[in-house]
Amino acid sequence: EDQVTQSPEALRLQEGESSSLNCSYTVSGLRGLFWYRQDPGKGPEFLFTLYSAGEEKEKERLKATLTKKESFLHITAPKPEDSATYLCAVQSGSSNTGKLIFGQGTTLQVKP
Amino acid sequence: DTEVTQTPKHLVMGMTNKKSLKCEQHMGHRAMYWYKQKAKKPPELMFVYSYEKLSINESVPSRFSPECPNSSLLNLHLHALQPEDSALYLCASSQKIGLAGPYEQYFGPGTRLTVT
Numbered sequence: 001e002d003q004v005t006q007s008p009e010a011l012r013l014q015e016g017e018s019s020s021l022n023c024s025y026t027v028s029g030l031r032g033l034f035w036y037r038q039d040p041g042k043g044p045e046f047l048f049t050l051y052s053a054g055e056e057k058e059k060e061r062l063k064a065t066l067t068k069k070e071s072f073l074h075i076t077a078p079k080p081e082d083s084a085t086y087l088c089a090v091q092s093g094s095s096n097t098g099k100l101i102f103g104q105g106t107t108l109q110v111k112p
Numbered sequence: 113d114t115e116v117t118q119t120p121k122h123l124v125m126g127m128t129n130k131k132s133l134k135c136e137q138h139m140g141h142r143a144m145y146w147y148k149q150k151a152k153k154p155p156e157l158m159f160v161y162s163y164e165k166l167s168i169n170e171s172v173p174s175r176f177s178p179e180c181p182n183s184s185l186l187n188l189h190l191h192a193l194q195p196e197d198s199a200l201y202l203c204a205s206s207q208k209i210g211l212a213g214p215y216e217q218y219f220g221p222g223t224r225l226t227v228t
Contacts, residue, residue, distance in 0.1 A: 032214025043116075043202050043219035044155065051214070087154055091214045097168050098143055098209030100217065102154035 002027045002092050006103035013078055013110050021073040021086055021106045029093025033071050034100065035064050036087040044087055047073075078110045115139075116220035118203050124226045127193060133223045135186040135203030143167075143209045144186040145217060146178060147202040155202055155219075161186060162209050193227045200224055 003026045013019055025033065032051055036044035048057045050066040057064050061082065063074040073086055085107045089100040116137045125131050135144065143162050147155035160168035161180040175197075177189040186203055200222045206215040 032216075034214075034216055036219075041200070041222070041224065043118075043204075043222045046216050046218055049214060049216050089154075096209060096211045096213075098145070098160055098162070098206060098213070098215065098217070099157055099168065105154055 002090070002101050004088055004090055004101050004103040006086075006088050006106050008106060009104065010107045011109070013075075013108065015079055015110055015112050016077045018074070018076045018078070020075070021108070023071040023073070023088030023103055024069060025071070025088075025090045025101075027090050027092045027101070031091040031093045031095065033066060034089045034091070035071070035073055036089065038085045038087055038105070040085075047086075075108070078108075080110045080112050083108055083110045116203055116205055116218055118201075118220035118223050120223060121221070122224045122226075124228060125190065125193065126228055127195070129193075130189070130191045132190065133188040133201055133203075133225075135188075135220055136184055137205040137218070137220075138184055139205060139207075139218070140183075141205035141207055141218075142183060143206045143215070144180065145204040145206075146186065146188050147204065147219075149200045149202055149222070159188075160209065167209065190225075193225075195227050198225055198227045 035047040038044040048064040085105045088103045146158040149155045159178045179187040203220040204217040206217045
């Protein structure tokens with residue numbers, strides 16, 4: 001069964017304190033792995049798509065990496081405005097339906 | 113432009129009411145989705161439309177009725193809802209669906225629905 005697990009559930013950082021969020025996945029052939037950011041009461045905002053092991057993508061203070069079993073979202077020198085829930089989702093290689101399998105999310109709080 | 117719009121932002125309805133949620137995108141995307149999200153949970157897929165045809169219904173109760181009038185619009189008709197249906201309803205779109213993907217999904221801001 002396809003599954004996505006994110007850790008930790010919650011993360012508190014001081015401003016400037018770098019850290020990483022983890023997304024472990026079990027899927028029958030990975031078509032793509034997606035990272036989203038979601039602010040309270042709003043829709044998820046697309047951040048990155050990763051396709052194959054070894055791939056890396058960056059956007060401002062965020063860097064996403066992918067291995068055959070997991071993805072990391074590295075946050076370098078975070079600011080309070082980076083506080084949000086970060087969602088990881090995968091699309092199975094056997095799926096032609098567009099269905100995403102989401103993890104439970106990591107809620108990040110960055111204190112000034 | 114990667115904008116998906118949803119109306120209304122908030123909706124309060126009684127269990128005997130009929131209401132509709134609307135979603136619009138002008139990115140030329142041919143796949144559109146409805147999700148339901150409860151507090152502190154990830155989005156849960158309800159329906160997928162591909163080229164204006166219903167592709168997936170994730171065993172959603174019939175009190176939720178989707179409609180795709182054209183490639184830019186997606187509606188969700190609500191009737192005789194229960195209090196447990198209160199949630200954030202999200203619309204999303206992607207370029208298409210299929211084995212040539214993956215195609216990232218872009219989400220709207222959501223409609224906060226409260227059923228009293």
